[in-house]
Amino acid sequence: MTSNELKAKQMIDQAKKIAIFWHMSPDGDCIGSLLGLWKLLEKQKKKVTYVVPNKPSRIFDFVKWIKRLKSNFDYKHYDLLIFVDFTGIGRTWIIGMANPWYFKDKPLVVFDHHMGDGKEEGILIKDVKSISTCEILFEYTIRWRPALYDKDIATYFYLGISSDSGNFLFEEDHIRTFSNVLKLLKLWADKDIVVNNLIRKRSLNAVKFLNLLLNRIEEKWELLYTYYDEDEMKEYKIDQEEAAYGLHIIQNIDGPQAVLLLRKIGDMIRGSLRAKKLEGKQAGKTIDCNKVAQQLWWGGHKLAAGFSVPVKGKFEDQIKEIVRNINKTIETQ
Numbered sequence: 001m002t003s004n005e006l007k008a009k010q011m012i013d014q015a016k017k018i019a020i021f022w023h024m025s026p027d028g029d030c031i032g033s034l035l036g037l038w039k040l041l042e043k044q045k046k047k048v049t050y051v052v053p054n055k056p057s058r059i060f061d062f063v064k065w066i067k068r069l070k071s072n073f074d075y076k077h078y079d080l081l082i083f084v085d086f087t088g089i090g091r092t093w094i095i096g097m098a099n100p101w102y103f104k105d106k107p108l109v110v111f112d113h114h115m116g117d118g119k120e121e122g123i124l125i126k127d128v129k130s131i132s133t134c135e136i137l138f139e140y141t142i143r144w145r146p147a148l149y150d151k152d153i154a155t156y157f158y159l160g161i162s163s164d165s166g167n168f169l170f171e172e173d174h175i176r177t178f179s180n181v182l183k184l185l186k187l188w189a190d191k192d193i194v195v196n197n198l199i200r201k202r203s204l205n206a207v208k209f210l211n212l213l214l215n216r217i218e219e220k221w222e223l224l225y226t227y228y229d230e231d232e233m234k235e236y237k238i239d240q241e242e243a244a245y246g247l248h249i250i251q252n253i254d255g256p257q258a259v260l261l262l263r264k265i266g267d268m269i270r271g272s273l274r275a276k277k278l279e280g281k282q283a284g285k286t287i288d289c290n291k292v293a294q295q296l297w298w299g300g301h302k303l304a305a306g307f308s309v310p311v312k313g314k315f316e317d318q319i320k321e322i323v324r325n326i327n328k329t330i331e332t333q
């Protein structure tokens, strides 16, 4: 065991009251990490509180115990805080909480696979080479507490690996991911429930919204992009996670090296950038989304990253400016 692992395990073993936090717009990896960890800790007779900044999308309604997640933090005493699937930069939502000072100098363990900014606090169990936080959690906890594993826990971690890998499309270390998944399936992870509910099922409104996004597609040099305003989501009665379906579809369009989905949310514009993984001689030329996003405030991974900029002027004009800036950044890579 590395010293960080040893420390994290000790802190978790000794703590009786634990609060687990996840990031904005919880995705499958986030939900799987949190619920998997929660069940492992409950089985060790620990009192666990889990905190979500905003409600998970209804596409996750099929997940067992999802309704137990609470979004109000009580700011009481906890022996240990755990962050899953986010570190320094992702803590911006914590700053927006009622008492941000609460988090200062608290015993903290972080499980994450995002690139950091070097300013992270706490004991970091971080592996940017891993496809998902659920994978990291599984690799550690199956060594620490194999006897506690059950079908639910295996399904939670399977959910995270499946959703962050785009159902095994984006993983880089195939042997690592597939051997972990094989172990989870042997522990009775329910693959069918994840495939049927998360990978295949779409609401009719989500498909109609996709049609809107497809009609707006533009192509500028290395970038294919489309956009929406959050108010339009309301018209279609869908949530952000359902709207993101468009991104999964447009990233398969042949041609440009990167795709971008822009959305206007209140006074911010959020962008999701995805690069195509190039093959053969071109392999070295794959766009580094993390570098692009960092220049626009945020980051993520090499092939997928997000950014956020304040709204200024007309949405359509700002879109053109953002696209120009991204293309300029790509050019200098």
Ligand SMILES: [Mn+2]
Residues within 6 Å of the ligand: 029, 030, 085, 113, 131, 132, 133, 164
């Ligand atoms: Mn993740």
